[in-house]
Amino acid sequence: xxxxxxxxxxxxxxxxxxxxxxxxxxxxxxxxxxxxxxxxxxxxxxxxxxxxxxxxxxxxxxxxxxxxxxxxxxxxxxxxxxxxxxxxxxxxxxxxxxxxxxxxxxxxxxxxxxxxxxxxxxxxxxxxxxxxxxxxxxxxxxxxxxxxxxxxxxxxxxxxxxxxxxxxxxxxxxxxxxxxxxxxxxxxxxxxxxxxxxxxxxxxxxxxxxxxxxxxxxxxxxxxxxxxxxxxxxxxxxxxxxxxxxxxxxxxxxxxxxxxxxxxxxxxxxxxxxxxxxxxxxxxx
Numbered sequence: 547x548x549x550x551x552x553x554x555x556x557x558x559x560x561x562x563x564x565x566x567x568x569x570x571x572x573x574x575x576x577x578x579x580x581x582x583x584x585x586x587x588x589x590x591x592x593x594x595x596x597x598x599x600x601x602x603x604x605x606x607x608x609x610x611x612x613x614x615x616x617x618x619x620x621x622x623x624x625x626x627x628x629x630x631x632x633x634x635x636x637x638x639x640x641x642x643x644x645x646x647x648x649x650x651x652x653x654x655x656x657x658x659x660x661x662x663x664x665x666x667x668x669x670x671x672x673x674x675x676x677x678x679x680x681x682x683x684x685x686x687x688x689x690x691x692x693x694x695x696x697x698x699x700x701x702x703x704x705x706x707x708x709x710x711x712x713x714x715x716x717x718x719x720x721x722x723x724x725x726x727x728x729x730x731x732x733x734x735x736x737x738x739x740x741x742x743x744x745x746x747x748x749x750x751x752x753x754x755x756x757x758x759x760x761x762x763x764x765x766x767x768x769x770x771x772x773x774x775x776x777x778x779x780x781x782x783x784x785x786x787x788x789x790x791x792x793x794x795x796x797x798x799x800x801x802x803x804x805x806x807x808x809x810x811x812x813x814x815x816x817x818x819x820x821x822x823x824x825x826x827x828x829x830x831x
Contacts, residue, residue, distance in 0.1 A: 581641065582650060585609055588635040588695060590675040594620065600630050602649075603679060604638065605695065609647075610686040611679065614640060616649040629654040633661065633671050635696060656696075660703030667702045669826050670709050673819040674698055674716055680813060681724035691723050694785070701789045710798060710830070713823075714805035715788050718780045726812045728752065730777055735759040744769040746777070746804045748811040765811060767804040772797035777804070799830070 587606035595601050600619040605611050619626040629636040629652040639651035661668045678695050682688050698716040701707040721727070733741040734752035743756035749764035756768075769777065776793050793801060810816070 583609065583640045583642075583647075584637065585640070586635070586637050586655065586692075587612075588675075588692065589630065589632050590679045592630060592632050598624075600626075602630055605678060605682060605688060605692050606638070607689050607692055608687060609640075610688045611682040611684050612640075612647050613684075614638070614647045614649050616652075619649075626652055628657065631657070633658055633668075633675060633699065658699050658703040660706070661699065665826050666709055666823070666828055669819070669823040670713055671699055671702060673713075673817060673823045676817050676819045677717065677720060677809070680815070680817075681720060691720065694720060694723060697785075697788065705789070707789050709827070710802050711791075711793060712789060714776075714798075714802045715780050717805040717809050718777065719785070719788060721809065721812060722781060726751065726808075727781065728808065730774070730781055733758055735762075740771075741774075744771075744774045746808065748804065748808040751808070751812070765807065767800070767807050769800050769804060770797055773801040773804070776801050 585606045585608040587604040587609075589602050590605050590611070591603040593601040593603075595615075598618050598620045600616045602614045602616055602619075603611065604614050616624075616626045616630045618624045619630040621627070624630075626649060628634060629638075630649075634654060635656040635658075637653045637655060638649060640647045641650055642648075658671065661671045674695060678691060682691060694716070698712055701712050702709065718728075728746065728748075728751035730746070730753045732739050733744075733754045734747075734750075735754050735758035738755060741753055741755040741758075745754055745756055745763075745766040745768050746752075747754060747759075747763045747766045752763075753769075753774075754763060754766070772793060776791055776797070779791050780788065806820075
């Protein structure tokens with residue numbers, strides 16, 4: 547663990563022990579009169595500040611998204627040198643002073659080294675992090691979203707899943723977790739379970755036949771039988787098997803187009819990291 551011994555090193559206490567002392571339970575740790583929170587989190591973004599510090603945007607299991615000041619993190623011999631990188635996952639010991647969290651200690655749990663050896667995969671990882679940041683809020687627990695991001699990065703880094711497949715599945719499932727789930731079980735207008743020439747209305751978030759809903763639908767993206775099956779797998783399947791499908795050619799093109807358009811329509815914003823990812827993306831055949 548990246549830590550140094552000191553008289554103020556945090557000691558773990560159970561909830562019962564803290565309550566018996568009349569103290570609130572805060573992440574299971576305390577130091578004398580200074581409350582510490584120990585939580586796992588991933589660095590979504592890092593910002594250089596002052597001469598050697600960083601401000602980190604962490605997505606944590608217990609606190610949701612938080613901004614953390616890591617003093618001296620830019621120094622080569624800093625205990626935060628590894629874990630204060632973008633997309634590094636670690637166990638963080640934090641304390642709060644005013645509106646800011648400060649890092650007291652950290653242990654690196656996963657660096658996703660497979661990403662750092664592949665520019666396209668790394669660029670996609672940065673986009674996934676920025677997209678995740680856009681749908682999370684500060685001080686709100688985000689365990690499902692954190693798990694989803696970690697699984698997506700693992701699929702790229704260790705499983706070497708195709709980036710376009712990971713991107714589309716990640717985008718759609720993330721928006722479901724954030725409350726933007728599209729309805730893809732039947733045509734929203736005629737009720738057919740297998741819509742004729744299926745399309746996804748990315749503004750209203752509904753599935754429909756090409757000829758249904760004219761005059762009522764907004765912006766629709768074409769699908770096909772295979773891309774619709776993949777869409778339903780992503781939305782309604784077991785999250786543990788999210789990336790366990792294959793899709794190629796035009797079917798992959800249609801799923802990717804629908805997923806990206808759905809993100810843009812629902813969140814109504816662009817992403818700088820998406821532009822960078824596209825600039826280094828391997829051309830499709």
